[in-house]
Amino acid sequence: MIEQLRRERPLVVCVTNDVVKPFTANSLLSLGASPIMSGEKSEAADILKHAGALLLNIGTCTEDKIPLYEEMARCANEYNIPVVLDPVGYGASAFRRNLTDKLLGEYDIALVKGNAGEIHALSGREAVSKGVDSIIEGNTLDIAKDAHEVLNVPVLVTGEMDAYADGKEKMTMHNGHKYLEVITGSGCVLGAITAAFLALENKSDSIADAVSLYNIAAEKAARSATGPGTFAAKLIDEIYNFKTEDYNARRVDVHE
């Protein structure tokens, strides 16, 4: 589906956190998508009109930006554009919990994506969050299934093994590299990439295609990296250089 993405060049509107903006934009450009970042509520309708997907990442959201997040979600729903929600640090503060719960409660969300700790907490299970990293060990598939049952939206849980659950499908994805855990925004960028795939016309397997592309690119990047700094630059290279046949390395298990 990467060839289709490069042909359609979907516009992905990113309302994302301050820490990951350059990495997110560069990943989308390398992928072949067209990113736009905005912090201005009054332009939501204008820029979403031509968009293929909306990414809402709450990483550095503040009280005064909540109307922005809501207006973006409202316009995306009105135009029937898929919304990917990344509840960064859910569990780290009441502010993040309340914001996420409000967005999930009041708007149609096409995908919730987070690490094990965030999604575990989202399900109402007790979870201790230390910063924006997860300290939950255990089966990401169980966490995804559990969250889908509680929230009734498609859920992607990232970790050493990534897991996805919606009403029809459950799967685990096994590509990736440990360096992804020591670069900031690696999860946030995956959220942006899934948004780009969800923007395509006549899509199928968007999630597996997005996650596998990113993780296989990471495996390739790690081969010549000497640490997480050079890895991050080479990851962008490998997203750009990704070819359909690179999907041959894909390791995805579909579950009952």
Added chain:
Amino acid sequence: MIEQLRRERPLVVCVTNDVVKPFTANSLLSLGASPIMSGEKSEAADILKHAGALLLNIGTCTEDKIPLYEEMARCANEYNIPVVLDPVGYGASAFRRNLTDKLLGEYDIALVKGNAGEIHALSGREAVSKGVDSIIEGNTLDIAKDAHEVLNVPVLVTGEMDAYADGKEKMTMHNGHKYLEVITGSGCVLGAITAAFLALENKSDSIADAVSLYNIAAEKAARSATGPGTFAAKLIDEIYNFKTEDYNARRVDVHE
């Protein structure tokens, strides 16, 4: 003129978008200029007092930051410091159009710099903008000349062929590399670099020197890059390592 720039080390005040701040600051430092970023209106006069140029990039501007942009422009005009305006995504929303039109209408702007789609739209021509990328094909020189005629300010249009027009001079610049189109902020950084050159005392050929330096550095960086991620890092290296004799690769055409 690069030796002069490294001697004078001009202070460039950057009021720019959130996505490109690190890349912009690193490019200016590598060039030999001294960047300062500010989002605080009340310090405009203090920091512009010692400045050589002001960059206004509207990429992630919001309603509440308009007074900041205006106060920065006002102080720069008062101190007679050149202002470079980058109307990122002009055409993507009414908010961006109104802000840009206001800045162009009320302050002295030394240079407007944008891609073909943005500048085409600025001239009042119909243009469809998809995100912050341009989808206008065609002659950037015509677009620059047209915009200069309508706006009566010097105009730089970026693209595969960069073009410049003011009341006296028209030129096209032919260096560069396709990777520049797949890294975020490559145009924004060029805006910052032109601002640094415009800050010099007794300047001439600032635009051609700035654009050519950047594009020749890009050509050199691309030689050992394996994709846009490593390219971006090497571009900073090549700006830093740029020598006067590297200008020998310059391809600039002056037009009637």
Added chain:
Amino acid sequence: MIEQLRRERPLVVCVTNDVVKPFTANSLLSLGASPIMSGEKSEAADILKHAGALLLNIGTCTEDKIPLYEEMARCANEYNIPVVLDPVGYGASAFRRNLTDKLLGEYDIALVKGNAGEIHALSGREAVSKGVDSIIEGNTLDIAKDAHEVLNVPVLVTGEMDAYADGKEKMTMHNGHKYLEVITGSGCVLGAITAAFLALENKSDSIADAVSLYNIAAEKAARSATGPGTFAAKLIDEIYNFKTEDYNARRVDVHE
């Protein structure tokens, strides 16, 4: 102490400037610490409750964010968590001076860290600041001792020779590389790294360990870098790859 840091994995809350957020987060992750960035006042208590240190960097602070800085400092003091203050561009504007003076006057600060120009100005000495770079030449140890005497808080002054002074100890640190001066945020990142070391239990030599680790990593990174762009990526690699025996290259002088 790097092994201890990787075991304890301290949570470092960063209220820092927009230009250096990705670099700061990546440095802390590579180091083995756990960063969280926040711009929301109402979550200060929640996220500081589990934190090991707070970094306050005023680089792109604005009037409306002052209550955020104050609430973060107040909570950190309440929980007895060390606060590192980086008064970026002190001297460049009245706004920056007033904000820094307020934070120093009203909260317990564990460390003030800045370049020679910033710290010189902080001591009430006349200083000319050109952007956020220092143009003060001279002995950083004298500047540190002087500032400590005036402010009565531990002071770290960065430069070609880094210097530290508190009530008990005075030292100079001699590792590093000139590329650190041409990448944005190199000083800001050092502030974050010292915060991570100050977060450790039963600590000693935190400052020398933090500064030396960073500067030795820089020396190693510079060996294979071709300029400041590749250097920045390799610096992250070398922080990640840093081993206890790398401290053998440490050059620290303790002064009377």
